[in-house]
Amino acid sequence: MRKKSKQVYYSLFCKWQESGQRKATFAAAEGIPKQTFYYWCKKFDTDSAPSTSPPPFSIIPMDHIAASPVARISYPSGICVELFGAVDVATVRELVG
Structure with missing residues (x-):
C-alpha cells in the first residue's frame, strides 16, 4: 500500500468534517486504516488553534x-518568547525550566 502525503490526509480530514460521519465509518468508506485516520485527525486537530479561546500569549x-x-x-510546541531590555536571570530560568 502506497503512503499518502500530509496534503492528502488533510483533504480527507476536511472531507470527513463535512460528511458528518463517524471517523471509523469514514475511514472504512475511504479504504484507510482506522488507526491511521485517527492519528491524522488528532494531528490536524492539534495543529489548528481553537477560534473561541484567546491566545495564551500576546504582544x-x-x-x-x-x-x-x-x-x-x-x-518545541512552536511558542516563542522574546525578551527585550534588561533580562532577569531568575525569570529566564523559570521560563526555560
Whole structure:
C-alpha cells in the first residue's frame, strides 16, 4: 500500500468534517486504516488553534525599548518568547525550566 502525503490526509480530514460521519465509518468508506485516520485527525486537530479561546500569549508594544530582543526562547510546541531590555536571570530560568 502506497503512503499518502500530509496534503492528502488533510483533504480527507476536511472531507470527513463535512460528511458528518463517524471517523471509523469514514475511514472504512475511504479504504484507510482506522488507526491511521485517527492519528491524522488528532494531528490536524492539534495543529489548528481553537477560534473561541484567546491566545495564551500576546504582544505587548514597548516603544521605549530597543527593537531587537536580547533573548529568545523557542519551545518545541512552536511558542516563542522574546525578551527585550534588561533580562532577569531568575525569570529566564523559570521560563526555560
